[in-house]
Amino acid sequence: MDRFVFLTVDGLSRGAVYAAFALALVLIWRGTRIINFAQGVMAVVTAYLAYSISNATGSYWVGFIVALASGLVLGAVVELAVMRRVEHAPPLNAVIVALGLVLFGQGVLGMIYGNQYRPAEAPFSRVAMTVAGVPVVSRYDLFVFGAVLVLMLAVAALFTRTATGLRMRAAAFEPMVSRLLGVNVARTLTLGWALAGLVGALAGLLVLPTGLGLHPTAMDLVFVSAFTAAVVGGLDSPAGAVVGGLVVGLVLSYVGGYVDSAATPLAVLGLLVAVLLVRPGGLFSGTTARRV
């Protein structure tokens, strides 16, 4: 029972991060129909920035804030400078360009910081607190849940309560009609990438302290899990990304805990294949509305 509680909390905590990262993928997919394979390396770049700034200032939180802000800027810059050129090209072009960004980013990070693991600091204790003698949840887990929850609520509020969110949704569904209604669609795409950059940066900051630490390739496996989460939930659905993230987190945790930790990558792939076979649009695809 203790083990079940531990695995569940651990799975949800990891799942919350996958959910955030999947949300970043969904934000970009909805606007541009591009899977941003560079999302992981972009998050790593901001995490290294946080590392440098935290070391220089002695404050985790200064690094944290700077990383989120730089994620926002990096997302916009990548869209404006690179991805804009392939948004209307065949889908494979965007994949190749994104993979190019991965190689470029990882190469540059390796040159600057070296290719050894560096410790990723956690701002709170990762030791689980006990309830009635049973270790349940760590302060860091609570921080992860809180941060992801705030992020999700903020993104939901942006989309449903603001004019900018309305424009972004309209542009994602019907770009041509939106332009006729005065929406600068190109700008909403840049904004979507910027937002995804911020969300991805947060996910990276949250997940890195739970792994081996900081490395140019540190987000590669997280990307695979988050991509699975996004597909499980339906690439068009922000709510689906959240549920998909939690599902993937739990599956990984249970498989790792009860079966074999070496089997977790297989479990992720199995889940991906199962969803694609049973419900290719994702669990949240619903009845897709007719495109007018």
Add this chain to the structure above:
Amino acid sequence: MSALLEVTGLTAGYHGVPVLHEVDLTVRAGTICAVLGANGAGKTTLLRTLSGLVRPAAGRIVLDGAELRDLPVHELVRRGVAHVPEGRGVIAELTVDENLRLGGLWRGGGRALRQAVDQMYELFGPLAQRRGYPGHLLSGGERQLLALGRALVGRPRLLLLDEPSLGLAPRLVAQIMALLRQLRDDTGLAVLLVEQNVRSALSVADQAVVMSLGRVVTAAPAAQVADDAALRHAYLGF
């Protein structure tokens, strides 16, 4: 009265192949101009070119003295041009209220937008009962009203309508035509009305333009076109 829209020598098409050939067109404020012609005559392409979706190879598009030709599409509403595309373009995933708000969002949100949207609910009763419905749950008639209402929320000076009567019951068509007449008389709205439904278009229009194979073959007062049996036989099929 001077022209609101003055189109001269407009040539445009797709992938370098011209569809419109040196089209001339004038629309005065407070008038309705019907654009008639067989399927494939270039009516939709004309509207798409006016709103910037298709870039002309040659010619001028002047609205109230200002050249529109090189403006990005999203600037057009800011100049007072609203285009309700063929097939209506209701955003199926957004609610009725969100669709309507989108029509006036370029002016800014807030109370003025709310008022403009509420005004549309008064004008289009059926929409008021569907505020929270997503677009894909609306009937064809409701969609047409929504697309029209959404364009009007932005209070345009020139309305480009592409076959608003397509697939609608005659009673609803008559209602829409009456509304256009009312807007023309009360607010000075100018309408470029593309229609397959020649009779109802001519009944409401002041001017008519007949197109064939991408050229304007006749531009005349609507009554004159309605009375010209030879023209009707040749181009309008009745």
